[in-house]
Amino acid sequence: YSIIDREQMQGLENIRAFLKIRTSYDVLPLSFRLIVLDTELLIRKSLxxxxxxxIVSAPLWDSHNSAxxxxxxSTDFINLIQYYCQFPDRLHDIDQFRLSGLREIEKAIGAQxxxxxxxxxxxxxxxxxxxxLKTRARRIPLVDIDxxxxxxxxxxxxxxxxxxxFIAVNNEHNTVMLKKSVREIGLGTYTNLQTAHMSxxxxxxxxxxxEHNISAVPIVDANNRVLNVFEAVDVIPCIKGGVYDDLQSSVGEALSKRAEDFPGIYTCGEDDRLDSIFDTVRKSRVHRLIVIDDDSRLRGMISLSDILKYVLLFGEENDAISPDAVSSISSQ
Ligand code: ADP
Incomplete structure (x- = not known):
């Protein structure tokens, strides 16, 4: 082990210790709003x-059972679109679906x-x-008992x-210890990258x-230079007028409908270090990092789950879930 390796491991261990003494409650701001949707609501109204x-997601409340x-x-809307593709003649029904029917849609299209x-x-x-990490959930509801x-x-x-x-803001002294580059720690995905074109x-x-169970597809030009990224949440404005509405239109048109405050896309190079990625997370609303070379050509994708997985599990052998277990779950 080099000094850099040891320091990196120490930084990770300190962050893990921090996560074990803090609760989910600590992450919440002092004051916040929460929009909860009743399962009786029509899906199109929820949009x-x-x-x-x-917002791009909301907890659901079953008021019959008070539960x-x-x-x-966005996965639910993608399921709805798949349902429409499989049963295009049921367009009228789709318009009348309620949030309580989402599980039925899942079943009908055979989604897990x-x-x-x-x-x-x-x-x-x-x-x-x-x-x-176990369930591949990108967000997790905090549920208490009254x-x-x-x-x-x-x-x-x-x-x-x-x-x-939360890690970045409270652990600056630990994240500075993470001096290994993205390339050295193999952070992210570099093979079998899925891309699309503006048209x-x-x-x-x-x-x-x-098909690939991913939530973002980089949009590249003919030379594989990254122009933008289409995210699962970008589906929401595309179907606000109905599922049939804008799905045939091009990615380029769809991306022009993003909200004014779209946080933008974030890139990094393979030689960037994890500490600088944490600086980016500290300052900006990052949802993933697109790894590019000096010529803006696509090299890889780093999802937040890739970072979380590394921070929590790298080098842990006896943990409840090993990194292997996590990747086999995520590839299902
Ligand atoms: P998350 O689960 O954090 O939302 P993603 O669904 O974007 O993340 O990514 C899941 C896994 O797939 C990650 O390991 C990520 O590196 C990889 N990945 C993300 N986008 C692509 C892509 N366009 N092509 C291939 N792999 C990808």
Missing amino acids: TILIQNN FAGLLT PLETISVHPMKPLYEACIEM DETGREMVVSVITQYRILK DSVLDVIHVMV
Whole structure:
């Protein structure tokens, strides 16, 4: 082991120790709003609510049983689109679907149902992270039990980004120890990269995301230079007028509909170090990093789950889930 290796490992261990003594509750800001949707709501209305409030996901509430009913995310809308592709003559029904029907849609298209996991807000943050990695969930609801009524209560939802940001902001002294480059630690994916062109249809790109179980597809030119990235959440504005609406239009057109405050795309080089990635996370709303060379050509993709997986599990042998276990889960 070199000094750099040892320092890197020490930095990781310090961060892991930090995650074990902090709770999910600690990640939440002092004041925040939470939009919860009733499962009786029509799916098309839920789309309008998400767009109007500039959010991409919301917890669901089953008011018949007074119980938390999972999270609505862009995956549900992608499922709805697949359903439409398989049963185009059911367009009228699709318009009348309620959020409570999402599980039926999943079944009809043979999608693997997403586990409705949740964690208690006072449990160590480390556990929430491990749950996320095990299930490939990108966000996890915090569910508590109300003392008076004994009923479930959705407190908030935490995302991979919020956790990484929390680590970055509170661990500057530890993240500076992470001096190994992206290339040296093999962070991210560099083979079998899925890309698309500006002229491809939105539907084509959605099929690529579904087939490869990924949430973002870089849009490249004929020389493999990165122009943009189409993300699963970009599907939401495409179907606000109905599932049939804009799916045939090009990715280029769809990307022009992004909200004003779209945080932008973030790139890095293979020689960038993990500490500089944490600097980026500290300062900006990053959802993934696109690895490019000096000529802006695509080299790889680093997802937040890749970073979280490395930070939590690298070098851990006796842990509940080994890195191998995680990657076999994510490739299912
Ligand atoms: P997350 O689970 O954090 O949302 P993604 O779904 O984007 O992340 O990525 C899941 C895995 O697939 C990660 O290991 C990531 O490196 C890889 N990946 C992401 N985008 C692509 C792509 N366009 N082509 C191939 N692999 C990708």
